[in-house]
Amino acid sequence: MTETDETRFTDASGKVWPKLAPTRTGPFGKCPRCGEGHMFAGYLTLSRACEVCGLDFSYADPADGPAFFVQMFTCVPAVIFALMLEIVASPPVWVHLVTSLPLLLLTTLLPLRPLKGWLVASQFFFKAQEGRLAGS
Numbered sequence: 001m002t003e004t005d006e007t008r009f010t011d012a013s014g015k016v017w018p019k020l021a022p023t024r025t026g027p028f029g030k031c032p033r034c035g036e037g038h039m040f041a042g043y044l045t046l047s048r049a050c051e052v053c054g055l056d057f058s059y060a061d062p063a064d065g066p067a068f069f070v071q072m073f074t075c076v077p078a079v080i081f082a083l084m085l086e087i088v089a090s091p092p093v094w095v096h097l098v099t100s101l102p103l104l105l106l107t108t109l110l111p112l113r114p115l116k117g118w119l120v121a122s123q124f125f126f127k128a129q130e131g132r133l134a135g136s
Ligand SMILES: [Zn+2]
Pocket: 031, 032, 033, 034, 035, 036, 037, 050, 051, 052, 053, 054, 055
């Protein structure tokens, strides 16, 4: 049985939830169907299901997506900053410990959870799944 938009946005009690944009739910860790329940059980660990609408999060598999985006858009610029600081000023090691290290940690840890939430919510909203060959 294929899942339609109607069944995807209807919970077990028959309530039909309005379609919420992934940008309104995922980055805030909210359930992509109801927008009220919580998506995460830990910092990056997904819950089994939404406590409000019962959406099963077993479909969610963002794989390396969040790590890739964090590396490309925040981690690389932070490393370039550390390298440029070393090349231009050649400061003592303690300067890197109070500038480069916190910058690297903040730019890698802070965006991971909102990015993972956004990708999981986008998977639900756009019904993204593994590709299959027709007729197989
Ligand atoms: Zn929910």
